[in-house]
Amino acid sequence: MHPRPDPDNRWQILVADDDPAAIALLKAVLSGLDVTITGAETGAEALEIVRTRPPGLVLLDLIMPDVRGLELLDQIIQTSPETDVILITAHYSTDSAVEAVQRGAFDYLTKPISIDKLRQKIIAWTEQKQKRTAAHELESKLVEISQCEGLLGMSPAMMEVFNRMQRIAPHYSTALVTGETGTGKEVLARVLHQLSPVSDGPFVVCNCAALPESLFESELFGHIRGAYTGAVDTKKGLLESADGGTLFLDEIAEVPMAMQAKLLRVLQNRQFQRIGDPTARKVTVRIICATHRNLRTMVDERLFREDLYYRLAHVELRLPRLVDRQDDLRLLVHHFLTKFGDQFGKPGLTLSRAAKALAWRYPWPGNVRELENSLNYCAMMCRGNVINIEDFPESISQYKVDGGRSVTFTDDEDMVSLEEVERRYVQQVLDRVQGNRTKAAEILGIGRATLYRILGRGRADADPEPAPRKSRQSA
Ligand SMILES: Nc1ncnc2c1ncn2[C@@H]1O[C@H](COP(=O)(O)OP(=O)(O)OP(=O)(O)O)[C@@H](O)[C@H]1O
Ligand SMILES: [Mg+2]
Structure with missing residues (x-):
């Protein structure tokens, strides 16, 4: 079951805290916002709610009487992966914040909670949740409408x-x-x-x-x-x-x-x-x-x-030739990589940047069948879950563009590089802490310089602050 806002477009927020007074306080603080608040005083009760009517957000007190907070966090995420969790703890420690975010918490707050801050956070969360839900629906729709009975x-x-x-x-x-x-x-x-x-x-x-x-x-x-x-x-x-x-x-x-x-x-x-x-x-x-x-x-x-x-x-x-439908190439590559990734036990199978460029400049004279067979071969040959140029059949990996025809490589959103995934992750964390870079770097367990460098990647308007050259490991 996916968390959904109620028909009035109000998201449900679950406050899980062993102290009934704390629940009452949060309810009062958040009243007036466009959300519905439910309370749970035990981990079991919280889990039951997450299972039966998954809330959009859980405000989770880290120390609950029956289960340790982090275990409860795991169980909530497992039960309802689309539910966001903000952890609330009495003491701020970088370690626990990092662990929480790594385990999948959406955000981290320390007591005493500033009422203003909390309200702002919830408002920001609601807006973001709305956007994410819309984006997700759009993506599924794209897949749905991009095929006609398997075509x-x-x-x-x-x-x-x-x-x-x-x-x-x-x-x-x-x-x-x-x-x-x-x-x-x-x-x-x-x-x-x-x-x-x-x-x-x-x-x-x-x-x-x-x-x-x-x-x-x-x-x-x-x-x-x-x-x-x-x-x-x-x-x-x-x-x-x-x-x-x-x-x-x-x-x-x-x-x-x-x-x-x-x-x-x-x-x-x-x-x-x-x-x-x-x-x-x-x-x-x-x-x-x-x-x-x-x-x-x-x-x-x-x-x-x-x-x-x-x-x-x-x-x-x-039916048009595959070279005449560049937009489909991206869809088909994605489709076949998912299929063969599953088949060969290589989840998240992707093409390296170079392999992607090769796939985009190769003319695919055998059209979709040739693409399908080659990716099947690549999926079998590649080590790990990234396909490189050498993993392609020789007739393709050795292919040279004739007559010096220049090829523009269309980058796409679906198959981003590892670096891009990393950049987006860092950006997400940064958004969660309202742009506080020191805090984001702390949560991520990296230096501020590294943070700047990652954020600067792939952007023309890279961060204006100077980023000293340092390797990622040494940061
Ligand atoms: N648009 C598409 N979406 C998904 N799979 C496709 C698409 N087009 C072709 N395929 C796959 O490509 C392979 C070849 O397709 P198909 O056998 O229909 O080609 P064909 O035009 O009949 O080729 P031939 O002229 O050689 O007989 C099949 O495995 C098919 O599933
Ligand atoms: Mg045929």
Whole structure:
């Protein structure tokens, strides 16, 4: 269960303190703010509330009678990771503050508490919580809307494909999916079926390239017993198996000329005959064809029937090349790294900066399939959970941009470097202590100079205060 504000947008704050007078005091101090206050006098009671109706914030007295404060902090965070905890203690010590923040406390306060300060803190917390909740919802929404039944994409080109697909799905009877190898034609065909009114029906795949000409007709239309030598039993074809659903004719360009006429008849009236059986049979089936070839050119070269081409090209969905959808690259890399990170037991798998730059300049001629296979390989090869250039297959790691084409490397928010994570962490701590750098440095257990250096990273307007050069360890 996630903490949520109540319908009036008031966050619940739990005050956990063994002293009922302290709870009453905090309630009085915070009355008038846009929050609801609940009290708990024991650790068990506090945990029960966190479990059943998780508050947005817990003000936790460090010394509770039944559990040690820090243990209770752990349990609260474990029970409701989205609940923030501010620890309140009688004595300020850097050690305990550091430990608290490292264990995941949001902030740290010492008694006696200044009423003004506390009110300010709660107001600041409410605002921040509101922002964080909004940001989180936005992120989940992005993931949700960036895929259509497993087909990921957020580039303008893919948004256009999704848009067309959704308009076509309810109505099409025949559709053609085109795009270079590995661009996701089969995935798209499956999604189109999923979105269609016959999604409960079968999805039958016929790989036209894998069928020798002699077997083609029999596979697709079936045969009756004795129709030809070897036809020992009556067998229905893929077309009949797909009745009530979708037939996916993959690599449609490889269909032999002789068969194209028979296929045209199916597309026109859904009629066919099993080999050896004069009965005309009818099926209710949606047909999706796919090819990486240019059918138009094949028509000009008399390799593909023009009438069949027009039947198919009537409703066409074209998948763009991966190099033409940079925005998707970032989404797909993230998706595959999560998937293979889980698979190989390397959580938080990321690309090093150099590897990221390589992935962004490499042209991915095999498109999404090549990206998926390479990242699978990298995930297996890399030590730890950072993928370096050497972990890529040689054909990619050795890739040189030809003709001196300059490549701009788009940095992205999703896959930040370790340094950036560190900088953000330090910034967060600093925000929590209202910009008090001495206190932030103390909480983090680092020197002020180091703090300045970390904060200055990656910012043009680095801290104006002089930061003496020192290694991180010596600080
Ligand atoms: N937009 C996408 N989101 C997620 N995965 C994708 C996407 N596009 C492709 N893939 C993955 O890439 C791989 C190749 O996709 P698919 O088999 O559909 O390509 P294809 O266009 O049919 O290729 P080919 O022309 O070589 O048959 C699959 O593993 C698929 O899951
Ligand atoms: Mg395919």
